Amino acid sequence: MEISSSELSICRINLPRFAESCLQLRIGDWLVLLCLAIGLTFHFGSGKVWFKPDPYTHLMYVAPQKSGELKAQPKRTRDIGQRLQAIDADIAIFWGSQSGVSERFAERLSREWRARFSLKTMIADLDDYDPEHLASFPGDKLAVFLISTYGEGDPPDNAVSFYGSLEKMHKKGTRLDTLRYCAMGMGNKNYKYYNRVMKVVDEMLSDLGAQRVGPLGLADESIGTTEESFMEWKDEIIEHLKEIITIQERPLTYEPSIEIVGTSVDANLVYLGEPSEKALLGMNDRVAYNATNPYPAILVQSRKLSSLQDRVCMHMEFDLSAVPALRYQTGDHLAVWPINANNEVNRLLRVLGLDDEFSRKQPITIKAKEGAATNCSLPSPTTREVLLKYYLEIGGLVSRDFLMSLSQFAPTDAAKDSLLRLAKSKEAFRNEVTSRYLSAGKIMEMIEPKVAWTGVPFTLLVENFNRIQPRRYSISSSPLKQPRQPSITLVVNNRPVLSERASREDQTFFGLATNFLLAHKHKFSSEEQPTFAQETPMYDLNGPRNKLESGKVYIHIKRSTFKLPPNPATPIIMVAAGTGIAPFRGFMQERTRLMGLGKSVGKMILFFGCRDDTYDYLYRDEWREYEERLGDNFVMVPAFSRLPGQKKMYVQDALVERKDVIMPLILQQGAAFYICGSASMAREVRTRLVDILAEAGDQSREDADSMIAGKMKKAGLYHEDVWS
DSSP states (O other), X not given: OOOOHHHHHHHHHHHHHHHHHHHTOOHHHHHHXXXXXXXHHHHHTTTTSSSOOOTTTTHHHHSOOSSSSSSOOOXXXXXXXXXXXXXXXXXXXXXXXXXXXXXXXXHHHHHHHHHHXXXXXXXXXXXGSOGXXXXXXXXXXXXXXXXXXXTTTBOOGGGHHHHHHHHHHHHHTOOOTTOEEEEEEEEOTTSTTTTHHHHHHXXXXXXXXXXXXXXXXXXXXXXXXXXXXXHHHHHHHHHHHTTTSOOOOOOOOOOOSEEEEEOOOOGGGSOSSOSSHHHHTTOGGGSXXXXXXXXXXXXXXXXXXXXXXXEEEEEEEEEOTTOTTOOOXXXXXXXXXXXXXXXXXXXXXXXXXXXXXXXXXXXXXXXXXXXXXXXXXXXXXXXXXXXXXXXXXXXXXXXXXXXXXXXXXXSSHHHHHHHXXXXXXXXXXXXXXXXXXXXXXXXXXXXXXXXXXXXXXXXXXXXXXXXXXXXXXXXXXXXXXXXXXXXEEEXXXXXXXXXXXXXXXXXXXXXXXXXXXXXXXXXXXTOOOXXXXXXXXXXXXXXXXXXXXXTEEEEEEEOOSOOOOSSTTSOEEEEEEGGGGHHHHHHHHHHHHHHHTTOOOOOEEEEEEESOSSSSOTTHHHHHHHHHHHGGGEEEEEEESSOTTSOOOOHHHHHHHTHHHHHHHHHTTOOEEEEEEEHHHXXXXXXHHHHHHHHHTTXXXXXXXXXXXXXXXXXXXXXXXXXX
16 A cells, blocks of 8 residues: 555654654553553463463364364265265165164175175265255166164164155155165064164155165064174175176175274374264363263262172162253163273284284274275274274174184184184074174184284274164153253173083173173272173273273263153053163152142053062162152052062053053043063063053054054154163
8 A cells, every 4th residue: 555645744744743742641641551552462462472272273173083073074965976976986885773783784785895796885874965866866876775773663863864855755756767776674573663664765765766676675683683684685685786787706805995004193192992082182171962972970879779690780870960061851861881891802902912012002093995985983093902992892793794704814724614614604603603692802712712813904803893882771860850960770681601512701791881880880889890700891990091080981861752741740651671660760750849849740650560579679669659659649560570479470461450540541531651671571562552452442453553653652642662
């Protein structure tokens, strides 16, 4: 900008006057100006002069990102056809999963088809793409859908949007004539709506003109055949694909889809078990706690409710008082983030020849190989020991496919032959592996205990082990009584191994999350851990960088639809067995509190199944107290299956005995009906409920069943919270 001659003249005239005025200022005036100057400097220089910058600010831009939580990522298209073209792929393998099974199958299918048939595949999370674009899906491409059914016939969380959009497309009649697809559902016949989601998706796709290639696969976890069903289905699909595309099979050799390399990096940036990037960078005081960023809650109460040799029932409470924004509602779930036992971690490192300090602690990075159609969501950088302890489920059952791949790296010919025999024979695999609950480490140790399996690529294990998933427990309290201290009720049920080949060292299978919590209980109460025939599971309870010392456990709250009726005057009928009693304890706390506040509360009947009146009559004293306080408004109906001197009674039997009481509540007063417990129990209870409704309403069983599925369920008067 230029200064005109007139402006310059003004400056020449006024500058001397300004200088003269400055000389005439008093000391007080100078002090005022000085204070003003300091204040302005403080204001504009904040964070640069006096304040130390946030040491993690630069990591927003340069630190390795696990999933782009902090760093802005380029926007990816939600059009699956465009994405296939962009990465030069021919097959999109969609997955919808609640527990990770379908996602794992998608990854395995992608790796096998690439390695064995040179097919160009990509893995697609259903939540990442809009189903509307299936209308323009390229006719020379193929879609594969692997979707689980969750809860009461619902889609898993990452498939909810896809399912709803597809229903809208079905109503509009949107044509999908160019779409060719394969499909398999993961379900459990103990549930009423076995594989409902995949069946409905298949029906809607077919109605809209899409062409299915091969059979619709339906896995049934109730008989433990999900893995075998998947293997049989994918073999059938390949035969059908050979009829429509050119496929050249080649010898199956292991081709990793990820790279694991040693690295040199700031130790503060290495994941040592932190569940999220925010936890690693110490940013939890500024962010929300949720399913991707759990809260380290203090275990403030832990007590034993009952105990037998193979079963321990426990009550635990966690403190949320430090985070006012972290709240729960009656009927919600509390998810616990468990870790693997040191015993199993050390076993696996030992058999792999990686139990030296360097191999355990060396920082490594994990990333998808260039051109690989997979997403690597594991934290990186980290270490091998940390991966096995905090992130990968190493104690679970392996697949025959895994043993086939492992055989390529067996340390001896005899070990290779043993692995191939197990991989090729369903019967041998079932008798010698599945029935004994053998983990990968135990299998390698059993087959070749003297020679280390040093040739096994660590990538093979990472690709084949599931990511540890949080375990959800029904909250057994109400925020109206315990606003900052949710409780859970759980049973540690260490399964005896029934196989005749099981050795003394392999006589018990230890559940992952329950034994992790049991270890916390013993630490909390300074009790000694119980001893078993084999090593008792031991855990690093202080967590990564001692972030969980003082009895903390990573948790998050999972919202549930298992809720009380909005009107507290609505009668409720509750049916539970075992730890299924948990949410009903919360229900009773809430309704009792509302009653104390002067609210009108409807009648409550609780059917509870347990062995007898001493061992596992959970919270017995509390139910008696409710009966005394609430009078006729609450009825407790225990059903004892092993009470000496009495015939076996199950909750479904007790329901029939009280049909004259519950039918008027349902048919005339609009009572809400709840079931919580095992899926098999829920199935029996529903069957009896249908019988009772059919008899009381003078209608067919089909009409009674439709009444539950239609009128009651849609009105929010029928709920199930069940597990297999």
